[in-house]
Amino acid sequence: MNVFNANLDIINSQLSQRFTSMRETNKLFQAIHPGTLNRAQDNVRHQHAQRLVDHYSRDLSPSFPVQLLAFRACFKTELAKEPSVKDMAKMLILNLIKTYLRSSMGQEGLSGLATLSIENSRARKLDLSSVVNDFAERKARKINF
Numbered sequence: 001m002n003v004f005n006a007n008l009d010i011i012n013s014q015l016s017q018r019f020t021s022m023r024e025t026n027k028l029f030q031a032i033h034p035g036t037l038n039r040a041q042d043n044v045r046h047q048h049a050q051r052l053v054d055h056y057s058r059d060l061s062p063s064f065p066v067q068l069l070a071f072r073a074c075f076k077t078e079l080a081k082e083p084s085v086k087d088m089a090k091m092l093i094l095n096l097i098k099t100y101l102r103s104s105m106g107q108e109g110l111s112g113l114a115t116l117s118i119e120n121s122r123a124r125k126l127d128l129s130s131v132v133n134d135f136a137e138r139k140a141r142k143i144n145f
Helices: 002-032 034-039 042-055 064-074 076-081 085-104 107-118 120-124 128-140
Strands: none
Touching (some): 002 034, 002 042, 002 064, 002 085, 034 076, 034 085, 042 064
């Protein structure tokens, strides 16, 4: 019984330490959480962002709080739909990819990508090596004059 109680005390202590540090980390990164970005006042957002800049001064520029407020203004409606930082990051990455693709690809390519997106389940079942081989064979059949 003494060993069991001692183990429970150790486990309880370690869990308390872990949750305390997790709460501190959560509080530190509160500035980039969609809930804070959506609901907090601008001065509160700025304070949270400044706390993050102070902690990561080597990695974040001093202008980060202002940039975060500008980011929030640009993506206000999109951020309201994102429940977590992970979902917000996915949305941002997709927006970056879409912007790049739009600027570097014509309408035909965009239509093809849209079709692939719509037919996602069917597209995942395709054997890519046979599609590539078929494409290569068709291009090789061109007759040179």
